Amino acid sequence: MPMPSDTAAETWIRLARAYGVAISGIEQALSKNDFPPLIWYDILLELDRAGEAGLRQYELEDALLLKQYSVSRLVERIEKKGYLKRVACTSDGRGKRLIITKDGETLRRRMWQVYGPEIHRLFDQKLTREQSDEMSRLLGRLIDGAE
Amino acid sequence: MPMPSDTAAETWIRLARAYGVAISGIEQALSKNDFPPLIWYDILLELDRAGEAGLRQYELEDALLLKQYSVSRLVERIEKKGYLKRVACTSDGRGKRLIITKDGETLRRRMWQVYGPEIHRLFDQKLTREQSDEMSRLLGRLIDGAE
DNA sequence: CAAGATTGATGGTTCAATCTTG
């Protein structure tokens, strides 16, 4: 089996570490301000973008790389808090449409007030615009053709 | 509050996505081969490097960015499988020393036979040596001065 | 049968409280 170069191994270690630093900073900031986890923000953002038509659950799976049962249970909790509603899909009796509520839109905006500054602190303050663009470009290579 | 630039936001999105692609590929490969999760490898590697002296639990916390109770419970499970042993610390009655066993060393090597090729596939095949070095350098900027 | 979604059971993670020793 082909083993990784030292460079590749080091890059992976640093990628994991950088992700860890960022995600724990963000989750901690959200939690400290009595907000739900970041995944709730991601879901609300997708639904916000989808507008009145909403999204099917499997579309959320694809967009956020989640499992079917994960979406099912996350969405159940978010709905219970009133930030989205699940309505029967007219064109496909098996499906539900997920639609963000007014409260959901408000929550998303309020979470951004905490989430945004964390990104600023973790990225804008540590990389120049050029460095950030370059990293973005390189990360794109890891993502595209991921299959 | 200072909000992030579009570039920073995009870089963070891609970092999270690239991490997600890599970690799920690795965990899936390990699981498919009946191996435990990646964190077991990380722990065994730290203990392997520490040699006969072993490590204190709080040293593992620092090295792997884990919580005290996480280490406590992970180590309990790994010990139960016989891959490490916990011995009382002679110099500090509060502490335990964690020492890898022969079986633990073997497991770590066998996991690397699956883990290594995944890193190769996910990094070596998608980035040139120069690109990987450059990404590593930029990621270093995100990690250093994380506090 | 396949696709979309849900659920019971299980196992792991997390919080807060606790225990023990320095």
Add this chain to the structure above:
DNA sequence: CAAGATTGAACCATCAATCTTG
């Protein structure tokens, strides 16, 4: 009291089985 570590309870994630409709 602080540091190292553990634990009960609650919460969340995961697997496999299931249900419903195309």
